[in-house]
Amino acid sequence: MKCTEISRIFYSKFVFRIKTAAASCSFLCCLVLIFILPKTAGAQESLFVTYTHHMEETGSLEISTKAVSGFPNGANTFLGNALEFEYGTKAWWTSEFYLDTQTTVGESSVFTGWRVENRFRTMMKEHWINPVLYVEFEDINGADKSLLEVVGHDGRSDFLERNNRSERKREIETRLILSSNFKGWNLSENLISEKNLSGEEWEFGYALGISRPLSLLATPNPCGICRENFSLGAELYGGLGTRHNFGLPDTSHYFAPVLSFKTFRGPTFMVSPSIGLNDNSHRVLLRFGVAYEIGQVFSRFSRR
Amino acid sequence: MLKKFFHAILLVLILPMFSLATVGDGNWLIQIPQKSRQKQNPFKGQAEAIAAGEKLFRANCSKCHGMEAQGRDPRLNLHTARIRNATPGELEWLLTNGSMRAGMPSWSRLPEGERWQIVSYLKNLR
Numbered sequence: 001m002k003c004t005e006i007s008r009i010f011y012s013k014f015v016f017r018i019k020t021a022a023a024s025c026s027f028l029c030c031l032v033l034i035f036i037l038p039k040t041a042g043a044q045e046s047l048f049v050t051y052t053h054h055m056e057e058t059g060s061l062e063i064s065t066k067a068v069s070g071f072p073n074g075a076n077t078f079l080g081n082a083l084e085f086e087y088g089t090k091a092w093w094t095s096e097f098y099l100d101t102q103t104t105v106g107e108s109s110v111f112t113g114w115r116v117e118n119r120f121r122t123m124m125k126e127h128w129i130n131p132v133l134y135v136e137f138e139d140i141n142g143a144d145k146s147l148l149e150v151v152g153h154d155g156r157s158d159f160l161e162r163n164n165r166s167e168r169k170r171e172i173e174t175r176l177i178l179s180s181n182f183k184g185w186n187l188s189e190n191l192i193s194e195k196n197l198s199g200e201e202w203e204f205g206y207a208l209g210i211s212r213p214l215s216l217l218a219t220p221n222p223c224g225i226c227r228e229n230f231s232l233g234a235e236l237y238g239g240l241g242t243r244h245n246f247g248l249p250d251t252s253h254y255f256a257p258v259l260s261f262k263t264f265r266g267p268t269f270m271v272s273p274s275i276g277l278n279d280n281s282h283r284v285l286l287r288f289g290v291a292y293e294i295g296q297v298f299s300r301f302s303r304r
Numbered sequence: 305m306l307k308k309f310f311h312a313i314l315l316v317l318i319l320p321m322f323s324l325a326t327v328g329d330g331n332w333l334i335q336i337p338q339k340s341r342q343k344q345n346p347f348k349g350q351a352e353a354i355a356a357g358e359k360l361f362r363a364n365c366s367k368c369h370g371m372e373a374q375g376r377d378p379r380l381n382l383h384t385a386r387i388r389n390a391t392p393g394e395l396e397w398l399l400t401n402g403s404m405r406a407g408m409p410s411w412s413r414l415p416e417g418e419r420w421q422i423v424s425y426l427k428n429l430r
Contacts, residue, residue: 054413060367091404125335125401126412184415216415220355265363295367299376 046260048272048287049149049237050209052188053130053179055121056088059298064291068147070282072159078104080145082115087297092121098138102145107163113140115148119177126181134175134190142167147285149173151194152203152242155252155280170197184216186233201244207237211258222264233258235272238281252281267292332403333386336394343393346417347424357425360418364411373429379407383429395423 046052048066056062067081080102089095098115117136142164151173172195179188192205211233218228238253240246256274263269267290274285347353362371368379375381387395399419402410411419 052413055409057368057409058407088409091402091407091409121404124404126410181412184417186413213415217417218356218360218421220352220359222359296376 046186046211046231046270047188047209047233047235047258048256048270048289050188050190050207050235051119051132051134051175051177051179052186052209053121053132053177054186055091055119055132056086056094056293057295058088058091059296060088060293061297062086062291062293064289066146066148066289067287068145069286069288070145070147070159071284072156072282075160076105076107078102078145078159080112080147082146082148092124094119098146098148100140100144100146102143102163104143104145104163108143110141110143110163110165112144112146112165113138113169115140117173128180130179132177132179134173134177136173136175138169138171138173140169140171141165142169144169149192149194149205149207150237150239150252150254151192151205152239153245153250153280154203154205154239155250156276156282157280159282168198171195172197185210185212201242203242204240204246205238206240207235209233209235209258211260224264229262229264231260231262233260235274238277250280251278253277254281254285256285256287332398332401332406332408333390333394336397340397341391341393343391343396345392345396345420345423345427347420348392350424353421353424354428356418357421357423357428360414360422361425364414365422373426382426387426387429392420392423392427395426396420399423 062084064084064086065081066084067079069077069079071077081100083099083101084096085098086094086096096115096117096119098117100112100114101110102112103109115136115138117134120133122131122133142161145159174193176191177188178190179186186209188207188209190207190209192207194203194205195201211231213228214230214232215227219226223229235256235258236254237256239251240248241251254274254276256272258270258272260268260270270287270289270291272287274282274287276282276284361369361373365373368376369382370376370379373382390398396416396419398408399411399414399422400416401412402408404410411422414422
């Protein structure tokens with residue numbers, strides 16, 4: 001009896017560790033790739049939720065991880081993670097594939113689904129405002145906590161339930177991205193609409209972002225900690241209700257300063273504390289990410 | 305209703321791709337406005353700017369154009385008469401706008417000063 005109990009406890013702890021390890025696997029894979037792959041270049045990320053009109057270079061693959069940790073009142077602390085593969089199909093067309101996982105303390109570590117997205121730059125030259133069309137299909141379950149966008153009436157209350165993988169969400173998300181560069185600053189606006197294909201109504205959201213490198217000129221010598229490698233920004237994002245209930249009531253909104261650090265020909269690190277602006281929002285979300293770009297990924301395998 | 309909506313989205317997304325695919329690589333030099341052609345490099349002849357430009361080139365451009373700008377098939381070798389004869393303003397315009405149908409992305413995400421530093425490096429190529 002005693003022996004059975006010990007083995008049961010040992011088994012449950014072992015399984016929990018295995019699950020935790022699986023959820024962290026994508027993050028670790030990304031880190032390993034980052035440090036073993038040679039001849040790569042810095043990634044272009046500077047914000048978490050807001051997209052700019054800057055596309056992935058043709059033939060380049062960016063591998064990144066975007067993690068978000070939340071500490072909701074009355075629910076367990078969670079860590080959601082999206083492992084992202086971004087490929088420059090054309091100079092005006094970027095494709096992305098995501099794998100989502102999450103770990104909730106005291107509950108479980110689970111794979112929550114995948115997403116495919118495409119961004120199309122509509123104008124072939126630089127203008128004051130550069131529009132980009134974005135289309136995403138996602139197949140995720142109810143336990144997903146990657147919070148890559150906030151739409152409709154998304155809010156803190158969604159996180160009070162325990163992990164529920166039985167709910168299936170097949171959703172289409174579109175964005176109109178408007179982005180401008182001016183004297184080193186980038187200002188971007190995203191208008192987001194999302195629809196669950198199981199017949200739910202359209203949900204809307206927004207994301208605004210501004211960012212700027214700390215130095216507008218490069219120094220002649222390679223440097224690790226210098227101003228040109230840092231970029232500061234801020235994001236404001238939230239929901240705008242649904243088609244039949246459009247507006248700000250019962251929506252959540254966040255303000256998030258973002259700091260990114262680009263190592264010389266290495267990975268880019270980003271961190272951003274998001275501060276909830278109303279009662280529906282999480283009080284604080286902590287986002288962090290690592291991005292790494294592999295230039296001309298397929299030409300590495302071609303015959304020289 | 306939903307089906308019609310998706311068909312509309314597909315058409316909107318797919319048709320422009322085909323139309324763009326039929327437009328070949330244009331000659332980017334022809335498209336440059338006169339005002340941009342005549343822009344002067346604020347860092348002209350500055351050794352520091354050339355060195356900074358080389359660093360930026362290696363970090364951002366070398367994955368396509370090679371570490372010494374010699375080109376990597378099918379990307380352009382930059383030791384050519386076209387680049388040598390281009391004005392600094394023309395090169396800066398190309399970096400800002402790209403030549404997207406030919407695969408050259410826009411480098412507008414780099415601040416203007418850094419784009420001019422890259423131009424300094426390119427004009428110094430032998």
